[in-house]
Amino acid sequence: MEEQKPSEQPDYLKPKKNRTPVFIVITFLLLAAIVFFYYQNQQLEEERARQQQEISATYLKLDSVANELEVRIQAIKELGGEIDTLETLKAQLEADKKQLLVDAKYQRDRISRLNNRVDGYKELLLIKDEEIEQLKVLNEQLSEENTTLKVEKNQLNQTVQQLEKNKEELASKVAFASRLQIQGMQIIAINDRGKERVDSEYRNRHIDKLKIQFTVVENEIAPIEGKELLLRVIAPDGNVLFDVTRGSGSFTFENREMFYTAKQEILYDRNNQLVSFLYDKGSEYAIGQHKVEVYTDDYLMGSGSFMVK
Structure with missing residues (x-):
């Protein structure tokens, strides 16, 4: 006979295992993990806050030094001192400020060194304050000396100005006295047969050519030099007899353009000098009074007139 095995119990009738300790351990x-990460995060936040405070404090120090440095630069510049080195330092400060704000790695590595540098900058500012005081004293001394020199200079300038004025007045008088003058002007009519007639009135048939003759008067002050004499023959209507083909042209007199009828160059030697112009109009003259003027170096030497009937 087969031995009968005892029958197994169903699962739901088996006693359940106690898993509470496992859940407690997992929980x-x-x-613990949550607490650890929270604590770590708090540490990081505190570190970031501390670092940000250091960054802000360092930036403010740099900015304050930069402002103080600018004040010294302006003061030394106004006093005439050397500012190239300070300008270079200021540029470096501005670069440090900019990089401190944008470069996290730079912030960590440089904050301590920048704080040390700020101390150096402050010492430099104190040195520059002493330099500014020295420059002020020197400038005060120079100002006093300059005041004395200015008084002397003004007195000297007044003397020089008076001398210049006297010199100009003398030069003006000499220039005026050295002007050449003419005298004894004769306006001679030459007919077509070459016969000359000296009178103050002419008929057109008597005038084939005009010979205008005068003496340039002796002047011991005038320089010995070449002179260009400009002759103007002015018709009764006020127009100048003008013909480019016969040597006419223009010149400036008292800042305005004027025309001349003919010109002639002479070498003036300070002695009386007889000068003659021979003018061929090529046509009849207008009836009435004609005026004759002679210019040189933009001034009038003399004049005359003749009548055509």
């Missing part, structure tokens, strides 16, 4: 580990 504890989770809480």
Whole structure:
């Protein structure tokens, strides 16, 4: 006979295992992890806050030094001192400020060194304050000396100005006295047969050519030099007899353009000098009074007139 095995119990009738300790361990580990990460995050936040405070404090120090440095630069510049080195330092400060704000790695590595540098900058500012005081004293001394020199200079300038004025007045008088003058002007009519007639009135048939003759008067002050004499024959209507083909042209007199009828160059030697112009109009003259003027170096030497009937 086969031995009969005892029958197995169903699962739901089996006693359940106690898993509570496992859940407690897992929960504890989770809480520990949460606490650990929370604490770590708090540490990081505190570190970031501390670092940000250091950055802000360092930036403010750099900015304050930069402002103080600018004040010294302006003061030394106004006093005439050397500012190239300070300008270079200011540029470096501005570069440090900019990089401190944008470069996190730079922030960590440089904050301590920048704080040390700020101390050096402050010492430099104190040195520059002493230099500014020295420059002020020197400038005050120079100002006093300059005041004395200015008084002397003004007195000297007044003397020089008076001498210049006297010199100009003398030069003006000499220039006026050295002007050449003419005298004894004769306006001679030459007919077509070459016969000359000297009178103050002419008929057109008597005038084939005009010979205008005068003496340039002796002047011991005038320089010995070449002179260009300009002759103007002015018709009764006020127009100058003008013909480019016969040597006419223009010149400036008292800032305005004027025309001349003919010109002639002479070498003036300070002695009386007889000068003659021979003018061929090529046509009849207008009836009435004609005026004759002679210019040189933009001034009038003399004049005359003749009548055509």
